[in-house]
């Protein structure tokens with residue numbers, strides 16, 4: 212058996228998957244309709260929409276299979292997301308990549324597999340629409356075109372989610388994305404008795420950058436700051452651009468202990484970037500934080516209001532110090 216390789220865009224791919232908030236969500240009729248149609252059209256026992264997560268495959272929609280996930284190492288879809296082409300395995304018993312795969316030799320006894328990668332609007336391949344049969348079979352060019360058509364319906368649903376939840380400029384979550392993703396993380400913290408901290412950022416004198424260097428330069432600065440947040444924080448932290456030059460981050464669990472360290476690192480990296488970029492101005496930020504201690508119950512809106520107020524005080528203090 213040959214386990215799938217990790218694609219070169221893995222970090223950005225996983226970040227996109229998180230921002231779209233598809234993993235571990237309830238069944239969704241918009242996706243189930245597509246897998247039902249696929250199963251009927253191709254007369255296969257199993258049709259899936261799989262999402263390739265860090266170490267597992269999670270099924271956004273599954274017809275004919277009770278499992279909700281499977282290890283990535285064993286997955287056919289892990290191979291399928293490595294290219295834009297369909298992955299066709301007419302007979303897994305004859306394919307050295309899969310012949311001794313436990314999913315072939317044991318349940319669900321995959322013999323035939325056809326998987327079409329499904330991409331986010333950013334182009335990252337998030338998973339597949341795939342068909343599985345327990346017997347070997349062929350898949351002609353018409354079948355292939357039909358599977359691609361169905362996969363593009365999945366991509367349309369991704370695009371709709373993207374539009375609703377992602378900030379187009381920075382590709383971070385937008386305010387709505389932050390509110391729903393942040394709300395879920397906060398509820399998890401409360402259940403697990405973990406602490407959480409919300410950071411509210413506002414860039415300093417950002418209007419001057421637009422006024423002096425133009426809107427395009429302002430856009431560049433916003434993207435550069437978003438990239439820094441991505442680099443300095445963990446994949447599990449919820450990071451968003453709330454609008455204009457305002458950003459927010461929700462740290463949960465043990466991440467809260469790294470708060471001072473993460474902020475110091477962020478400022479240090481920003482200074483290094485200012486030195487490197489030499490764009491005629493130094494990007495800087497004011498920040499406020501608000502925490503929910505272990506066992507405390509606060510809403511995301513309350514944390515945001517507290518952190519926003521703290522940011523405002525920080526901005527005043529920085530202005531006076533300047």
Ligand SMILES: Nc1nc2c(ncn2[C@@H]2O[C@H](COP(=O)(O)OP(=O)(O)OP(=O)(O)O)[C@@H](O)[C@H]2O)c(=O)[nH]1
Pocket residue numbers: 380413414415416417418419421425426427428429430433454455456526
């Ligand atoms: N380039 C660009 N500018 C934007 C975008 N959205 C909002 N802005 C600008 O961001 C600026 C926000 O300025 P403020 O936060 O009000 O003021 P500031 O200059 O940052 O001042 P302080 O926050 O008090 O330090 C405004 O000039 C907006 O026009 C965007 O998507 N791109």
